[in-house]
Amino acid sequence: MGLPLSKYVWFDGKFVTLDKANVPITTHAIHYGTSVFEGIRAYWNEKNLFVFRLDEHIKRFRKSGQFYNISLNFSDKIISDAIIGICKKNKIKKSCYIRPFYFVGDYGINLHVTEKAPTNVAIFTFPFGDLFNKNGITAGVVSWRKFSDMSTPPQAKMGGNYLNSIIATQEAKRNGFDEAILLDHNGNVSEAPGENIFIVREGQLITPPLSSSALNGITRDAIIKIARDLDIAVTETEI
Template identity: 55%
Template sequence: MKEKGGEYIWFDGKFVKWEDAKVPVYTHAMHYGTAVFEGIRGYGAGGNIFVFRLKEHMERLHRSAGVYSFSLKHTVKELADATVELLQKNKMKESVYIRPLTFVGMHGIDLNVTTNSPTHTIIIAFPFAKYFKEGGISACVSSWRRINDQTTPPLAKAAGNYLNSILATQESRRNGYDESIMLDIAGNVSEASGENLFLVRNKKIYTPFFADSALEGITRDTAMTIARSMGYTVTERPIPRAELYMADEIFLTGTAAEIIPVTSVDGHAVGTGKEGPVSKSVRQAYEKVVTGGVKEHMDWLTPVW
C-alpha cells in the first residue's frame, strides 16, 4: 500500500486527514523502533465489513505495550470502537487491512523509556485483498535466526522485531523464493518471516510453541481452534529443520497471509507439491468463518455497518 487508503486516520482520539497526520523527525520511535502494533483484517461480505477478532487484537496491543512499559492511553473498547468509526468515516465497504500502532514520541535520545514517556496511538485502514499468490508458495530456511526471548521478546509485537524478518525476507527473495522459514536459537523451526507455521504428518497437525520464539498469533489460534473442531489432532512441540522435508503438508497463518500452503522448502516438494487436503480443509473453513458463514464463531466478528 503506497497511497493513502482513506481520507482519515484516527490519531490520539481524533480523526485527522491523511495529509495532516504528522510526527516530528525527533520522534523516539523513528530512531529506536520503540513502537508496538497490530495487523487486523476486515472482510467485506453481504454489503457489510466484518472485522475479525478485533477485541483480541487490541488486547494483544496492550500486552505488547506492557512488555516495554509504554503507556497506552486508550482502553481496548475505545480502540475497538474507534476502528469501527474510522471505517465508517472512510465509507469503506470492501475488505480492508487495519493497522493500530502505539509509539513513543518526544522522549529525547536516551533509552530509559518508562510509563511516563509520551506515547501516541494511531489507527490506519486501507483496502486490502490477497498478500500471497493463491495456490501455494515456495519457502527457504533462512540463514538468519529468529529473535530470542533472551534478547528481544518475540511475544511482544514490536516494530523493531521486524528488522529480523526483513533480513530473512530479503534473503529469500534474492534467492528466488516467496517466503523464508526461520529457526530459533536452538535450531528448531520457529515461524516464517511474518507468519506462524503448521506442519502436517499422517493427518496430524504440529506447530512450534512460544518457547520456540513463535509469535502468539491470533490467526494461529484461530486455525488451531478450527482444526480441532474438525477432528484433527493439533500438537504444539519443537519441530526440527529436517522434518520440514518429511512433511506431508505445511501451511502458514497470519493476518495478512491468512492461511496459505507451502508447496516447497529449499527446493524440496512438500508432499505432492500442491496444497494438501488438511491445509485445504482448514483454509476453506477459515474463509467461511471470517465472512460470517459459521454461526458458532460470529462472536469473532465485529460488523461495521
C-alpha cells in the same frame, strides 16, 4: 506511501485526514523502534464488514507495550470504537487491513523509556486481499535466526522486532523463495517473518510451540480451535 490509504485516519483521539497526522523527526520510535502495532483483517461479504477477532487484537496491542513500559493512553473501548469507526468513516466496502499503532514520541536521545514517556496513537486502513497473489508459495529456511526471549520478547509486537523479519525476507527473496522460514536459536522451526507456520503430516496439523520464539498468533489460535472442532489432531511440538 505506495498504498491506497483511506482518506481518514485516527490520530490521538480524533478522526483527521491523512495529511494532518504528522510527527517530528525527533520522534523516539523513528530512532529506536519503540512502536507497538497490530495488523487486523476485516472481511467484506458484499453486505457487511467483519473485523477478525478484534478483542484479541486489542488485548495483544496493550500487552505488547507493557513488556517495555510503553503506555497506551486510551481505553480498550476507545481503541475498539476507533477501529470500527475508521471503517465506518471511510465507508469501507472491501476486505481491508487495519493498522493500529502507538509509539514513543518526543523523548530525546534517551534509552530509559518509562511509562511516563509520551506516546502517540494512530490507526489507518487500506484495501487488502490475499497476502500472496498465488495459490501455494515456496518458502526457504534462511541463515538468520529468530530472536529469542533471551534478547527481546517475541510476544511483543514491536516495530524494532521486524528488522529480523526484514533481513530474513531479503535473504529468502534473494534465494528465489516467496517467503522465509526462520529457525529459533536451537535450530528448530520458529515462524515466518510475519506468519506462524503449520505443517500437515498424515492428516495431522503440527505447529511450533511458543517456546520456539513464535508469536502467539491470533490466526494460529483460530486454526487450532477450528481444527479441533473438526476433529483434526493438532500438535504443538518442536520441528
